[in-house]
Amino acid sequence: MSSVNEDIGIRLRKVRGAHDLSQRALARRTGVSNAMISLIENGRSNPSIGMLRQILDGIPMSMAEFFALDIEDEQKVFFDSDELREIGSRTISYRQVGVDLQARKLQMLHERYAPGADTGQTLLQHEAEEAGLIISGHLEVTVGETTRLLGPGDAYLFDSRIPHRFRNPGRIECVLVSACTPPSF
Secondary structure (H helix, E strand, O other), X not given: OOOHHHHHHHHHHHHHHHOOOOHHHHHHHHOXXXXXXXXXXXXXXXXXXXXXXXXXXXXXXXXXXXXXXXOHHHHOOOOOHHHOEEOOOOOEEEEEOOOOOOOOOOEEEEEEEOOOOEOOOOOEOOOOEEEEEEEEOOEEEEEOOEEEEEOOOOEEEEEOOOOEEEEOOOOOOEEEEEEEEOOOO
């Protein structure tokens, strides 16, 4: 169970992230030091109502909206299989651990590629690092100019800024677990 300080800190970090503000940018908008914002977000300082109002005015957000936010997912540690969020398509299933990753630094997926599934001719590219471990089936992974067919127990790890592609050339479904940091939305 979280303390009041942790609850306010988690909420503030979530709101700040949702508005794409750094701690420094929020500090500039509010006149509250970024060190104080950091202390609040880390649950090490409990702001007065006046200070919290000053911070929220810089977003802008009312106190009622702030305390009405659902922060359960950010505090949640364990997820049942049916709680993984599907963010994929018909032929490629990406079941994500956690719902709102705005304040998270890691995205973890349980992936399933149907036979013939492909991320497309246009190679993917984004600011992150990603890794994956094949559980069953086979997955053809292209990173830059290199292509390799991976099977059960094989893995990959690369800088996602390098153009890449995933394809299941086999006749059976490919299942893998992957991670991406920071999350790719």
